[in-house]
Amino acid sequence: AAAEKGGWSSFMAKEVSEEPEAVANTLRGRIQDGAVVIPELADLDDLFTGIDRIIIIACGTASYAGQVGAYALEQWTRLPVHVELAHEFRYRDPVIDERSLVVSISQSGETMDTLMAVKYAAERGARTLSICNTQGATIPRESDAVVYTHAGPEVAVASTKAFVAQITAIYLLALHIGRVRGVLSPVEAAEHVRELEAVPGKIKRILDTEQEHTTQLAHWMADTRSVLFLGRHVGFPIALEGALKLKEISYIHAEGFAAGELKHGPIALIEAGQPVFVLVPSPRESSLLHDKVVSNIQEIRARGARVIVIAEEGDAAVLPFADEVLRIPLAGPLFEPLLAVVPLHIFAMGLATAKGLDVDQPRNLAKSVTVE
Ligand code: G6P
Numbered sequence: 001a002a003a004e005k006g007g008w009s010s011f012m013a014k015e016v017s018e019e020p021e022a023v024a025n026t027l028r029g030r031i032q033d034g035a036v037v038i039p040e041l042a043d044l045d046d047l048f049t050g051i052d053r054i055i056i057i058a059c060g061t062a063s064y065a066g067q068v069g070a071y072a073l074e075q076w077t078r079l080p081v082h083v084e085l086a087h088e089f090r091y092r093d094p095v096i097d098e099r100s101l102v103v104s105i106s107q108s109g110e111t112m113d114t115l116m117a118v119k120y121a122a123e124r125g126a127r128t129l130s131i132c133n134t135q136g137a138t139i140p141r142e143s144d145a146v147v148y149t150h151a152g153p154e155v156a157v158a159s160t161k162a163f164v165a166q167i168t169a170i171y172l173l174a175l176h177i178g179r180v181r182g183v184l185s186p187v188e189a190a191e192h193v194r195e196l197e198a199v200p201g202k203i204k205r206i207l208d209t210e211q212e213h214t215t216q217l218a219h220w221m222a223d224t225r226s227v228l229f230l231g232r233h234v235g236f237p238i239a240l241e242g243a244l245k246l247k248e249i250s251y252i253h254a255e256g257f258a259a260g261e262l263k264h265g266p267i268a269l270i271e272a273g274q275p276v277f278v279l280v281p282s283p284r285e286s287s288l289l290h291d292k293v294v295s296n297i298q299e300i301r302a303r304g305a306r307v308i309v310i311a312e313e314g315d316a317a318v319l320p321f322a323d324e325v326l327r328i329p330l331a332g333p334l335f336e337p338l339l340a341v342v343p344l345h346i347f348a349m350g351l352a353t354a355k356g357l358d359v360d361q362p363r364n365l366a367k368s369v370t371v372e
Helices: 011-017 019-027 045-049 060-077 112-123 161-180 186-220 235-250 259-264 287-302 333-354
Strands: 053-058 081-085 100-106 127-132 145-148 226-231 253-258 275-279 306-312 324-328
Touching (some): 011 019, 019 161, 019 333, 053 112, 060 100, 100 161, 145 161, 161 186, 186 324, 186 333, 226 259, 235 253, 235 275, 259 287, 275 287, 324 333
Parallel strands (some): 053 081, 053 100, 226 253, 226 275, 306 324
């Protein structure tokens, strides 16, 4: 097993270090002259022009990739997109028909809850597309189409590199559908492709520059009993993912909230010393969103929270209110989640390690849950 870890202390450490390649390999062979060309989808234009809604189903970390992906899918295809946990989906008589595309996301391709939801959707006449990391797994075999993520085998129970690969694959899918439906111009699509192609290098930079500080922070916080995560827009599902990772491997109570929801309840949790991660959107594209999150930071700081900010390089507005600042490179708003999640993965891993826990094999969890 030591050899399989390639010198890393854990599979999780190895897999986080592979996040740049997970994105790069998922893009590989799918971009030609700045345009998205997905060979697997070549003959499916009728499918994509014949739908009037998209429903994303998944469980766990894959569902947060779906929540991130939904923003891009909706923006680039102008189709209504709805994200749902697979095990909730089929118990409420959902409105689906042959004009619905059900996109499932699963690293293993064997998650029973997700598989049953895909079968249910197909029985109701919906079209099904699987985003999957495992060649020939059951879910892609049961689907009309598949876009594989190429993150490579993921061994650690908590998903990391598969998550960034899943977001990458949905973005490719969204660009493809946006072009097929004539919503995106070639120029617009090429701009987004350029952003995607820059992601691996930017993740690498975060691993190079922020890993030590983030791990240090995690060690200082080894006795922490609860951590909160706040995000807005695409930062919201990243807050949820940051909290899930911490629950999964460090057994610490953690919650993610939409920053705008703070005043509607969660702010009551804030007391002196409460650590809160805040994902700050770039001020360049939307100063409105940025400023709202900064005022959230002021609100919790005033109540004694210990604020750890994830903000883009050069954003000085956060400095007066942050106890710690983790930096991510500049990117378009929809591409920030692929960067901001990296310090959160490092943090969860660092904290579990500081507590002496087995980060690869957390208690009570299985890599692939093949029962309902
Ligand atoms: C399990 C794992 C999670 C994973 C989820 C979905 O619960 O512990 O890490 O996110 O399944 O797995 P999938 O293979 O469908 O992506």
